[in-house]
Amino acid sequence: MRLCFYFQVHQPYRLNRTYSIFDIGTRTSYFDDSLNQSVMSRVSQNCYLPTNKLLLDLIRQWDMRCAFSITQTALSQMKQWVPEVIDSFTALFETGRVELLSESSHHSLASVYSMAEFCDQVRLHTVTCKQHLQAPSRIFRNTELIYFDQVAEAVSQLNLDAMLCEGSQSVLGWRSPNHVYRGPSSVKLLPRHFQFSDDVAFRFANQAWEGYPLTAHKYAKWLEQSTLEADCINVFLDYETFGEHHKSSSGILDFLTQLPAAVHKTRSMTFATPSEVVDNCRPRDVLAVPNPVSWADSARDLSTWAGNHMQRALLEDLYALESAVKSRGDAHLLEVWRRLQTSDHFYYLSTKTDADGAVHQYFNPFTSPYHAYMVTHHILTDMRLKLNA
Amino acid sequence: MRILELGWEFPPQKSGGLGTACEGICRGLLRLGHDVTFFMPSAPERDDIALVGANSIHQDNPTDGSLTPYSIASSLLPYHSETSYQDTPHPFEGGYGASLFEEVQRFASVAAQFARKGAFDVIHAHDWMTFPAASAIRHLAQVPIAAHVHSLEIDRAPQGANQTIMDMEKQGLQAADAIICVSGRTKSMVIDQYGIESKKIHVAHNAAFPVTRPRKKHPWGSDKLVVYLGRITHQKGPETFVLAAAQLLQYMQDVQFIMAGDGDLLRPMIERVTDARLQRHFHFTGFLKDNHASDLLAMADLYVLPSVSEPFGIAPLEAMLHGVPVIVTNQAGVVEVMPSAPRVDHWDVVGLSDWMQRILTNDDLANELVRSGAKDLTAVSWDHTAETISQILQNLA
Numbered sequence: 001m002r003l004c005f006y007f008q009v010h011q012p013y014r015l016n017r018t019y020s021i022f023d024i025g026t027r028t029s030y031f032d033d034s035l036n037q038s039v040m041s042r043v044s045q046n047c048y049l050p051t052n053k054l055l056l057d058l059i060r061q062w063d064m065r066c067a068f069s070i071t072q073t074a075l076s077q078m079k080q081w082v083p084e085v086i087d088s089f090t091a092l093f094e095t096g097r098v099e100l101l102s103e104s105s106h107h108s109l110a111s112v113y114s115m116a117e118f119c120d121q122v123r124l125h126t127v128t129c130k131q132h133l134q135a136p137s138r139i140f141r142n143t144e145l146i147y148f149d150q151v152a153e154a155v156s157q158l159n160l161d162a163m164l165c166e167g168s169q170s171v172l173g174w175r176s177p178n179h180v181y182r183g184p185s186s187v188k189l190l191p192r193h194f195q196f197s198d199d200v201a202f203r204f205a206n207q208a209w210e211g212y213p214l215t216a217h218k219y220a221k222w223l224e225q226s227t228l229e230a231d232c233i234n235v236f237l238d239y240e241t242f243g244e245h246h247k248s249s250s251g252i253l254d255f256l257t258q259l260p261a262a263v264h265k266t267r268s269m270t271f272a273t274p275s276e277v278v279d280n281c282r283p284r285d286v287l288a289v290p291n292p293v294s295w296a297d298s299a300r301d302l303s304t305w306a307g308n309h310m311q312r313a314l315l316e317d318l319y320a321l322e323s324a325v326k327s328r329g330d331a332h333l334l335e336v337w338r339r340l341q342t343s344d345h346f347y348y349l350s351t352k353t354d355a356d357g358a359v360h361q362y363f364n365p366f367t368s369p370y371h372a373y374m375v376t377h378h379i380l381t382d383m384r385l386k387l388n389a
Numbered sequence: 390m391r392i393l394e395l396g397w398e399f400p401p402q403k404s405g406g407l408g409t410a411c412e413g414i415c416r417g418l419l420r421l422g423h424d425v426t427f428f429m430p431s432a433p434e435r436d437d438i439a440l441v442g443a444n445s446i447h448q449d450n451p452t453d454g455s456l457t458p459y460s461i462a463s464s465l466l467p468y469h470s471e472t473s474y475q476d477t478p479h480p481f482e483g484g485y486g487a488s489l490f491e492e493v494q495r496f497a498s499v500a501a502q503f504a505r506k507g508a509f510d511v512i513h514a515h516d517w518m519t520f521p522a523a524s525a526i527r528h529l530a531q532v533p534i535a536a537h538v539h540s541l542e543i544d545r546a547p548q549g550a551n552q553t554i555m556d557m558e559k560q561g562l563q564a565a566d567a568i569i570c571v572s573g574r575t576k577s578m579v580i581d582q583y584g585i586e587s588k589k590i591h592v593a594h595n596a597a598f599p600v601t602r603p604r605k606k607h608p609w610g611s612d613k614l615v616v617y618l619g620r621i622t623h624q625k626g627p628e629t630f631v632l633a634a635a636q637l638l639q640y641m642q643d644v645q646f647i648m649a650g651d652g653d654l655l656r657p658m659i660e661r662v663t664d665a666r667l668q669r670h671f672h673f674t675g676f677l678k679d680n681h682a683s684d685l686l687a688m689a690d691l692y693v694l695p696s697v698s699e700p701f702g703i704a705p706l707e708a709m710l711h712g713v714p715v716i717v718t719n720q721a722g723v724v725e726v727m728p729s730a731p732r733v734d735h736w737d738v739v740g741l742s743d744w745m746q747r748i749l750t751n752d753d754l755a756n757e758l759v760r761s762g763a764k765d766l767t768a769v770s771w772d773h774t775a776e777t778i779s780q781i782l783q784n785l786a
Contacts, residue, residue, distance in 0.1 A: 021647065021674045022684060025608025313663035370656050373663075374673050381672065385608055 001178075001227040002272035002280065003263060004190065005066040006141070006164065007239035009048070010107050011040055011074040012344035014365045019375050024382045030336065035365055037081045040074075044082040047243035052088040054253060056095070062260035065097045065271040068239065069141045072105035072128050073342055079132065086132055093134050099273035100129060102136040102160055107143050108341035109305055111151045112292060113319040118151075121338070122158050139163065139274040143343050145192060145236070145295040146302070147171065149288060152183035160187070162278045164236060166295045167191030175285060178230035182283040189287060190274055192236040192295060196223065201237040205250040213251070216258035224266045231281040232272070236295070297352070305346035310373045315346060317380050324389035337383065348372040390779075390786055392418060393509040393526070394427040395500060395519035399440055401679065402433040402483060405620055406703045407539045410571070410595050411515055412438070414537075417775020428503060428522075430481035430496055443499045444481040490553065493518050501525035504532070510786040513778070515539060517554055520561025527564070533785040535778075536565035537593075538575055543582060544698040545624055559583045566785050569593050569778060571701040572722025578700075593777040594726050596769045597706035600683070604712060607688035612643045613749045616689040616713075618682055618704050619696075621652035626695035626718065626735050628654075631661055631671075633695075636742035638670055644749060649685055651676040686711040690755070691748055696721045697735045705730070709766055714758035716744050726769050729761035 013031040058064045070089065078085040092098045104110055105125035110118035122140070129136050140155050140163040147165035155163050167177030175181070177191040199219065203209045211218070223233055238245065246252040263269050272280070296304040306312050318340055325337045349369045366372035394415060398408035411427070415438065418425050432442030481492060500522035504512070512534045514523035523534045542554045562568055562583055568590040570576040576590050607614050615634070619625045627648065634646045648658060648671070655673065662671045677685065686692065692708035692715040699721035706723065708715045709730075717724055718735040731748070733740040748755050 020681075021649075021672055022681065309660055309663035313666055313668045316666070317669065370659055371675070373659055374675055377668060377672065381669075382608075384669070385610075 001230050001269050002232040002277050003223065003269045004232055004234045004272050004274055004277050006101070006234070006236040006274060007066065007068050008141070008237070009068055009074050009239045010071040011036070011043065011077055012107065012342040013073055013077070013339045014039070014363075015345060015375055015379060017365050017371070017375055019378050021378055024378055025385060027382075030379045030382075031339065032365065036077060039363060040077045040081050043240055043244050044078070044085050046247065047240050048078075048082075048085045049088055050248070050253065051239070051242040051256070052085075052092055054257060055098075056088075056091055058257070058260050059092070059095050059097050062264060063097070063271070064260045065099075065273045065276070067099040067101055067137075067139070067274050068092075069101040069103045070129070070133070071103065071107040071342075072125055073107060073339060075128060075132055090133060097273070099139065099275055100134060100136045101164075101274065102126060102138070102140045102158075104143060106338040106341050107343055108338065109143060109146070109302075109315065109343050109346070110319075110341060111142055111146055111154070112302060112306070113315060114322055115150065115154050117319070117322055117341075119154060119158060122155075122160075137273075137275050139190075139278065141236075143294075144304075146292055147183075147189075147289060147294070148292040149184050149290055152187040152189075153185050156185035156187045162188035162190060162274065164190050164192065164234070164274065165289075166293050166300055167193055167234070168293060168300045170291070170293050170300065171287060171289050173287075175287075176229065178226065178233055179284040180231065180278060180281040182286045183289070188278050188283055190232070190234050190277060193233050194295070196233060197235045197237050200235065200252075200255075201241045201245070204241075204252060204255070205246050214255065216255050216262040219255070219259065220262035220266055220269075223263070224268055227268050231284075232277045233269075234274075234277070304350055304352075305343050308349070308351050308369075310351075310369065311346045311349045314349070314373070314376055314380060317384070321384060321387060321389055324387040328387065333386070340379065340383070345372075345376055349376065390782060391424045391508060391510045392426070392782060393504060393507070393512045393532070394425060395512060395514040395522050396427055396429045397516065397518045398483065399427060399429055399433060399435075399438075401435075402431070404485065406595070406701065407516060409703055410539055410701075413596055413598065413771035414775055414778060417771040417773075418779060420772060421775055421779050423779065426507065426509070428500055429483065430492060431483040441503075442481070443496055443503070489518075493521055493557075497521040497525040501529055505529055511535065511782045513537060513782060514561070514565075517542070517558045517561055520557055520564075523561065524564050533566045534564065535567045535569055535782055535785060536561050537569045537571075537778075538562070538579060538700070539571055540700045541575065541578055541582065543578065544575075544700055545622075547624075547698060555582075565589070567591060567781050569781055571595050572725050574720075574722040574725070575700040591777070591781050593774050593781070594722075594769065595701045595703050595706075596771045596774050597703055597710055598771065600707070600710040602683055602687050602711065605684060605687040607645075609645045612645050613690040614688055615644060615646045615691045615693060615745060615749070616685055616708070617646070617648045617650070617693055617695070618677070618685065618708075619650050619694070621648065621650050621655045621658060623654060624697055624699070625650075625652075626697045627652075627658050628661075629695040629735055629738055629741060630693060631658055631667075632738040633693075633741040633745060634671060635665055635667055636738060637745050638667060640746060641749070642670070644670060644745075646671045647674065647685065647689075648672070649674040649677050649682065683707075683711070686713055689713045691716070691745060693741070693745070694718065694721055694723070695735055695741065699723065706766065706769065709759070709762040712759055714748055714755050714762065716741065716748070727762060727765045729758070729765050731758070 016032045104121035138161040140160045145166045177193045181189040396411045428441045431444045432440035504526040515537045542550045617630045621627045692713045694705045694717045702721040702723040705715040716731050731744045
């Protein structure tokens with residue numbers, strides 16, 4: 001049985017929360033450099049640097065394998081403010097046991113709003129990765145694991161072999177997440193095991209959880225118990241889980257340190273990259289997923305970013321600028337437009353008030369979704385006026 | 390005359406027209422040579438005008454002809470630990486928070502203590518928050534009271550008026566020796582609502598400070614800019630504004646609407662505007678500081694005051710002074726000093742939309758409205774308001 005770990009690395013260019021109506025037409029800096037720099041530096045110190053170092057040791061010692069996706073917005077901020085993080089990722093990729101996934105460059109919702117822009121971003125991400133890290137593999141992951149049939153078709157057109165998806169009932173129906181499946185156009189699908197993933201990502205430090213405290217040994221036991229009838233178990237989560245979302249004082253890094261030994265001890269599991277899973281596991285069935293499914297919130301759909309009218313109105317406005325931006329031929333403007341597409345900006349507009357809403361507060365620069373709306377709207381207005389669109 | 394003004398807000402610390410009006414009145418009374426002391430819960434720092442905060446007082450003698458700083462020590466300290474009790478000044482928050490009633494009562498007792506030390510000829514109390522304080526002072530010192538009504542509870546909350554506030558309003562108005570209302574509209578509401586005899590009620594219309602700011606260009610090129618500026622609450626009629634905007638956008642596209650301000654209906658208005666997908670023509674700013682409000686008026690092509698119930702409404706005067714034509718509702722007291730401004734009923738969405746279209750598409754009409762409005766305003770100034778008030782106070786003292 002193959003155990004596949006994938007980590008999402010992402011940071012958005014957060015907007016300048018002081019952008020006011022009087023800045024429209026005059027102020028061109030949409031992004032809060034000092035906030036973005038301070039978040040990137042903090043997360044690098046808490047997570048990227050120490051966890052990369054730890055993984056490098058584990059890979060050397062235990063032949064551990066895993067995969068990363070690194071968004072272009074994260075990569076360019078690393079380059080700008082903490083270039084040593086790029087070096088430490090490079091060291092991981094150079095082991096040959098760490099896979100870099102393909103994705104849409106700006107962690108956007110383009111797959112939902114513009115397939116042309118989506119394909120442009122996937123190609124752009126490949127170019128950028130080649131420049132700063134290495135070429136990504138032929139496995140694709142979409143923003144927050146957003147998946148539906150049309151994305152698989154577009155991914156196939158882009159010559160990619162497989163993609164990750166959420167292992168929820170709306171994707172799998174009655175089927176087990178512990179196999180590889182196939183979508184339209186023969187694209188292979190790796191479903192996320194959301195229970196095992198969320199045990200680490202969300203529940204690890206929850207003292208009220210019956211599984212608390214989660215040790216590597218306990219976790220490996222749980223995994224082993226589900227290896228019957230399993231080809232693979234896919235644990236996909238935010239990389240910031242290690243040291244940032246869960247601070248190192250929670251024991252999360254100790255957990256990771258001990259995990260390879262615990263897995264090794266079971267003798268029934270081996271670490272594998274997504275490519276190795278796809279190459280070795282036969283797809284068990286063909287899945288039809290007409291409506292978008294994601295890994296976000298309990299709803300696992302698009303409601304996190306497009307659940308209310310503020311979100312939908314601004315997303316429509318943003319994507320309505322596509323032809324004006326692209327016909328302008330201004331590389332800087334195009335890049336700014338893409339940075340505005342980063343899904344986090346729409347996440348901050350969510351008005352969900354339950355536990356999901358609390359999660360949305362993380363890294364959120366705004367005092368309320370309505371504050372976020374006003375700022376984002378002013379910035380989009382400025383951009384539209386600039387484009388005369 | 391030595392006048393003790395009792396107030397709740399003073400610029401830059403304010404939430405609406407009350408603070409602006411208090412400043413205009415005080416400056417006017419000072420210019421008339423009166424000795425004015427403005428007493429409020431927590432005074433903002435001002436270089437030009439000294440104010441008295443109930444929360445911090447190192448008292449000294451009032452100097453003649455100016456507003457004088459005081460501070461008051463009080464033993465009534467909520468939310469304080471035993472240890473900090475002795476040295477911390479009295480924590481008045483001002484504003485209209487959860488502890489408002491408690492603060493109103495405490496303000497009354499501190500004000501009474503304060504007034505006993507000074508010798509005042511007359512007390513001029515602004516709105517219900519200060520009426521208990523006026524009564525407390527009169528109880529001790531037999532000074533006559535003029536109660537100034539800037540707004541009534543039934544203006545602010547026509548459907549959910551707070552009975553405690555209405556009781557305080559009624560008691561304060563009954564006890565006052567004279568009542569000054571900001572409009573004839575408010576005067577008749579005071580009579581209807583509280584059955585107070587008309588002969589002790591006077592009207593002193595509000596005014597606005599002169600504007601020297603030049604017109605500013607806005608970023609929407611040749612589009613027209615229509616501005617709503619005020620708290621976004623039911624009283625101010627934001628729904629009518631949004632509905633009229635939606636209606637107008639069916640007929641013309643080269644127009645931008647700006648809803649400036651904050652309030653409990655800001656969120657529902659944003660949701661409404663985005664639900665109707667009007668957002669490319671409709672902008673929200675949140676609360677604006679005075680200089681930004683003025684910037685906005687300097688860019689506007691039309692100002693709309695869609696109020697459901699407005700005792701006066703200073704903002705349309707300010708808009709006029711910025712050279713901007715205005716549309717007001719019949720339910721606003723300001724119409725009494727702007728006879729030439731176009732007006733509609735607050736529920737008349739179609740009427741409002743029609744007027745907006747007429748003004749925005751006809752520059753001659755817009756210019757004529759600015760001219761005739763300016764003529765209306767020649768008789769309106771804070772000095773003039775202060776003279777009226779001064780006369781009323783003099784008759785009491």
